[in-house]
Amino acid sequence: MGVKPYVVVSNKRRGPYATLTVRGGVDRSEPGQFYMLRGDWGADPMLPRPLSILGEDTGAGTLRFLLKVVGEGTRRLYDLEPGQKVTGLGPLGKPFPRRARGEGKPAALVGGGVGVPPLVYLAEAFVREGTSFTFFQGARSEADLVCMEELGALGVEPVITTEDGSVGEKGLVTAPLQRALDAGAPAAYACGPEGMLKAVAKMCWGRVPSHLSLEARMGCGYGVCLGCVVPVLRDGARAYERVCQEGPVFDGEVVLWE
């Protein structure tokens, strides 16, 4: 497909987070997929950065992302102003599988920090498709809650947990998730810190499928550099698979946490 040119429509910053909207050629994507994004700053930083799709409007030709500043690349994206150019390669990667068993009971969507955006995109699809779900968002504190506007617009009331209890239930998101699983949630869809994903996989193990969107440092984003691999159990053997190609969404039962 090759990289496509985009123009920044808006870049709303809140603390270390920014909601970036760009306009350009948009090929229809599925929740869980991502883009490799880069501004037209000269050579440094050199590599594009992977960002999950928060939402898209193929009609208007716009893409939305939610990013957090962790280093130079995300800082540059955070600093983008409307009108500036970016290039994007995507959509890339395997999306969340959406055939949630037991339509009756609501599936569990579990997100934390920059893991929330792909789940918001997934929630949008579930709302459209009439698949019932509960949205769980865990954060350190109120300031780390993201995409609340987008969830509101979808009419989604997220179950919120904060480690400092500043809002919602005090503690980790795994507590309400456990109750949901006990109440018969047919599947879990999760994206966030490794610790959270590990816990979700463990809780779902042997009970219901868990679909985890993983992160890894990426070189190319489209499968050729082998820089982004994670160890998985495949046909009974340990193997490295590419987060950008076989992932980013993996079955929680195959991921090997090393």
Place this chain on the structure above:
Amino acid sequence: MGVKPYVVVSNKRRGPYATLTVRGGVDRSEPGQFYMLRGDWGADPMLPRPLSILGEDTGAGTLRFLLKVVGEGTRRLYDLEPGQKVTGLGPLGKPFPRRARGEGKPAALVGGGVGVPPLVYLAEAFVREGTSFTFFQGARSEADLVCMEELGALGVEPVITTEDGSVGEKGLVTAPLQRALDAGAPAAYACGPEGMLKAVAKMCWGRVPSHLSLEARMGCGYGVCLGCVVPVLRDGARAYERVCQEGPVFDGEVVLWE
């Protein structure tokens, strides 16, 4: 002195040229001196670029430069927008010596292209000090004439030559300069393309002093890297001297053109 922070006040572009005005700490400078300038683009390009001072206002704390795009560094400076940050090291280098002999007759200021700005700054000083002079500007064509507004503001009527005759006298700036020398100009101050400087040095040789502002690729701009040297004749022997330290202004009779 160390690098000082500046903010872009304005950056007026005309074709490949831009008149850049920045505000910040301004240490009094003399015509012929320059700054090492750099925007806060990340690491690339890495080195600051030398730009002659076109003018300064120590009161308002502003510096003016005239630049032409020739490569990546000047392109980045050309693209600067008001409000953006730049850093500058300066003023650097030895200024034009201003004790023009034979105050009676007007001295000759000879500039071409990006060699014009330091001479405009010199003209400003001469006007202030009541030193009479004639300003010669040579260009390929009308589009390559620079700093005309600044000269107008000083009340200076430059003698113009263009290679294509689009404005002023057709031909090279050396023709009117020759006439001025024959009419008794006590000294020549020149900055511009090497060919022009060579010619000026040759014409003045043994007759009147010529003060030439040279260019060289620079690393540090303040004398420590030895990257900017030019060959000169010193105490009867060939030696390399630093454009950023012993220069940029050199006596036309010591420069060795190799």
Place this chain on the structure above:
Amino acid sequence: MGVDLSTAVGAIRLNNPVMLASGCCGYGTDMEPHLDLNRLGGVCLKGLSMAGSDGNKPPRIWETGGGMINAIGLQNVGVSRFLAEKAPKLRTYDTAFVANFYGHTVDQYVQAAAALGEEPALAALEMNISCPNIQEGGIQFGTDPASVYKVTKACRDATKKPLWVKLSPNASDVTATAKAAQDAGADALTCINTMPAMAIDVERREFRISNKIGGLSGPALKPIAVRIVYQVSRAVSIPVVGIGGIFTAADALEFLLAGAKAVQVGTALFVDPQCPYTILDGIEDYCRRHGFPSVEALVGQIKDGAPMPKCHE
């Protein structure tokens, strides 16, 4: 005026001088969604070994000033699975596929060369000698002329396919390893592989990549690579293929003018998988502007002047 873009690398003639670098384009077909391989001069495939390899533990890559470090660990499916599953797909293309291969003993190199040498889909073999020789205490084959000669000669005798040797920049005198490869019968030399490098996460006091040391690639490597192409192409009579930090047509032209008969693009593919198109168009445009009837006409055409001084500081 039409420009002849084709260029001969020893016995094989490439449709044009722009190739994809090994390890940066998978097994060729992995580029399909992004690039039409038939528009390229050639494609060097991911490094293969007899046994295959799982590669190194992640993290495997880190970006550095003007470049990146990678320590993939030469993850590959192994020669036999490559021949069974990947190679057949390559037979229908009109571009030169080059199989990059390596081993940790001379035997492993020889076996890989012999097996790959039978594959009709392959135009040539490219030996990656930047690998530790486990029989010689782990020093890399590529750093010592004697072992370069030994392993190249052994592979030369094992296959009739054009044999390219990919040199390591990490040698006191690259012209010596280059000559050793030529003397052993190499058809061409690829200059260069990555430079051993390291990055540290100071806040965590950990290495940025699990292997500690990885290979530096990208623009940071380019001036080193151009220098080596210039030195090697003047030290040997076999063709040199240039590689290292090529992102633009101007970058590629530096290598061609320095003496390379073709170039390979690696890291740049991660930033723009289609940059080989722009690079190729730029080379054609340059030939036109400068009156070169063909790419081969500009190879080595740097104005050389005086013999090269020795002291580089």
Place this chain on the structure above:
Amino acid sequence: MGVDLSTAVGAIRLNNPVMLASGCCGYGTDMEPHLDLNRLGGVCLKGLSMAGSDGNKPPRIWETGGGMINAIGLQNVGVSRFLAEKAPKLRTYDTAFVANFYGHTVDQYVQAAAALGEEPALAALEMNISCPNIQEGGIQFGTDPASVYKVTKACRDATKKPLWVKLSPNASDVTATAKAAQDAGADALTCINTMPAMAIDVERREFRISNKIGGLSGPALKPIAVRIVYQVSRAVSIPVVGIGGIFTAADALEFLLAGAKAVQVGTALFVDPQCPYTILDGIEDYCRRHGFPSVEALVGQIKDGAPMPKCHE
């Protein structure tokens, strides 16, 4: 808590670990208008030779991706003029001045070492061995362990001053040249000098610098330098001084954690002559945040774990 910034490099103790690199600060006093030398751990002066040198024809420098190439040609006033005109000015400072020197024969090295060794203003001597040995067909002293041993030993016997050997990255196995220098009696090793490199102006088909080949410095060099500091500091028992692309405190800390007892700042001075202040402040702040009572306490404190694998790809 106060942090002890001082660090011992062999017999001499620096006030702090931040030094200026040779060739990037003239003869020390050239930095005066921009930097207070007494706030630095030390200052390595421009490379000196017995005869002095006019240096290379311009152009001498070119910027490249993430770095720059220089071929100054070691322009210097010569040892005797240095001792007569420059050295006396240095006697009043409270920082460690290190005289960097070179030659094209072992004798020239020895004469320079002997003469400079008498100067009280100098805390140590730093041998630049990245120079062609004109008696050995011009191959650089620094690339071959045997000649490193020979020239180092000869200088060792010629002076009592602490003797630092500045290694070239352009060696198949830097640990071998490092050990050779240690065996010959070096007090410390400076890692590293520039990497031979080249850039071409494709439109003019000319070399960017008149010497054709120059030395690559700056951020592009950093990952190579950190790797070498890590390898060398584990291969020898004498102190290592780290250098290559240090612009920030984080850069400097990579070198210290990798095993360097001090660092030198070169190219970064061209971008900001006062960056040594920011680097030093950042190191002190880091020690505080991470609970290191002194700089020496963090030297080599990278979490090392498993022995280093060999294959870097």
